[in-house]
Amino acid sequence: MASSSVSSSPAHVAIVGAGVIGMLSALQLHGRGWRVSVFDQASAGRESSWAGGGILSPILPWNYPAPVWQLSRRSLPLYKALAPELAAATGVDPELLASGAMLLDPAQIAAGQAWCAAEGLPAMEIDAILRTRGPALPGLLLPWIGQIRNPRLGQALRLRLGQLGIELHENTPVAGWLRDGERVSGVRTVAGDEHRADAVVLAAGAWSGALGALPVAPVRGQMLLLQAVPSRLKRIVFSQGRYLIPRRDGRILVGSTVEHAGFDKSITGDARDELVAFAAGLLGDEVKGQVEAHWSGLRPGTADGIPYIGAHPALPGLWVNAGHYRNGLVMAPASTELLADLIEDKATQVDAAAYKPGRASRG
Ligand SMILES: Cc1cc2nc3c(=O)[nH]c(=O)nc-3n(C[C@H](O)[C@H](O)[C@H](O)COP(=O)(O)OP(=O)(O)OC[C@H]3O[C@@H](n4cnc5c(N)ncnc54)[C@H](O)[C@@H]3O)c2cc1C
Structure with missing residues (x-):
């Protein structure tokens, strides 16, 4: 059985889950002097x-509870520092792109304008032309919405952890907690290994519900990737609850479904047809032959879309950073900063009360 001592200095944190939340928590805490071990049941990131799509804003943020926007807004400047740092250190550019977004839902334009004005963010009414000989569509340009190429972000974070000497245990599912009386004092893997730690962070995404006895459940999302067609679309498009995300290389992501199918990550013909029809309606019928990939992922869903960040309500020593639902990529830098501040009992940049694990859900 592997084990490490709790009395060693610096303090040791074990993080369960190496998604963007677990890996950014690892970077945060390593940067504050902690010894960090990360465990993932499969491969990191x-x-x-x-x-996910990597849009760096909730879709129609005025329809989300304020705490989601609070962490999203705080994350934007943090990404501006993080992305070039990761690119320089690892050689993998996460492609933070200030692409802007166009909202093409006429019914949402007034609400979007009013909300942007209240937040001090620019919003301009536009006539969007998405294809040659296509109609001009009335819309709202939100130039402050950007994107990150999340698979590259995951790759860069994984490399960075290695460069910094952060222990990453892949293919190492965690089964539960070590206890000293009431207190969680480490993790026990499915293989039976025990790893002691001064603090344990649960960041296992959609799997956090079962591990942490928290109301977090998987919500499947299916996406398509369209082949690169040069200069067709430059900005993210929101319309009818769906979106298009043009990547820097000209490829376009089409997303996404919202399905309650447990942990089943199957992709379906119905979803593909629906997403193709949505993209074709905006970009033209030629996209029907341009689907390059189709996949799904499991969002860590909470009833109100607000993540659980803070001390576990029943297990002292266990800290939670899970349940980011549709906005984990955008909220990641600020939510991992928040958890690190809470673990270290420091003043926080945002009011932590809204994210408290164990709170009554507003969903
Ligand atoms: C189709 C789709 C589109 C999306 N679009 C966006 C978007 O545009 N913008 C945005 O901000 N967000 C988006 N999201 C949401 C975002 O992807 C998630 O909120 C975010 O990735 C959650 O990060 P996480 O680290 O908590 O979870 P994950 O990335 O799922 O990571 C959890 C990790 O925990 C590991 N794990 C689980 N159980 C165990 C265990 N027992 N032991 C050890 N390890 C374990 C898993 O293997 C996994 O690697 C989208 C999601 C989907 C599916």
Whole structure:
């Protein structure tokens, strides 16, 4: 049985889950002097954090509870520092792109304008032309919405952890907690290994519900990737609850479904047809022959879309950073900063009360 001592200095944190939340928590805590060990049941950065779209804003943020926006807004400047740092250190550019977004839902334009004005963010009414000979569509340009290429972000984070000497145990599912009386004092793997730690962070995405006895459940999302067609679309498009995300290389992501199918990550013909029809309606019928990939991922769903960040309500020593639902990529830098501040009992940049694990859900 492997084990490490709790009395060693610096303090040791064990993090369960190597998605964007687990890996950024690892970077945060390593940067504050902690010894960090990360455990993932499979490969780092290959679940929801890989499958997502990487839009750096909630879709129609005015429809989300304020705490989701609070962490999203705080994350934007943090990404501006993080992305070039990761690119320089690892050679993998996460492609933080200030692409802007166009909202093409006429019914949402007034609400979007009012909300942007209240937040001090720019929003301009536009006539969007997405294809040659296509109609001009009334919309709202939100130039402050950007994107990150999340599979590359995951790759860069994984490399960075290695460069910094952070222990990453892949293919090492955690089964539960070591206890000293009431207190969680480490993790026990499915293989039976025991790893002691001064603090344990649960960041296992959609799997956090069962491990932490928390109301977090998987919500499947399916996405398509369209082949690169040069200069067709430059900005993210939101319309009818779906979106298009043009990557820097000209490829376009089409997303996404919202399905309650447990931990089943199958992809379906119905979802593909629906997403193709959505993309074709905006970009033209030629996209029907341009589907390059189709995948799904499991969002860590909570009833109100607000993540659980803070001390576990029943297990002292266990800290939670899970349940980011549709906005884990955008919220990751600020939510991992928040958890690190809470673990270290420091003043926080945002009011932590709204994210408290064990709170009554507003969903
Ligand atoms: C289709 C789709 C589109 C999305 N689009 C966006 C978007 O545009 N913008 C945005 O901000 N967010 C988006 N999201 C949401 C975002 O991807 C998630 O909120 C975020 O990735 C959650 O990160 P995480 O680290 O908590 O979870 P994950 O990335 O799922 O990581 C959890 C990790 O925990 C590991 N794990 C689980 N159980 C155990 C165990 N017992 N032991 C050890 N390890 C374990 C898993 O293997 C996994 O690697 C999207 C999601 C999907 C599916």
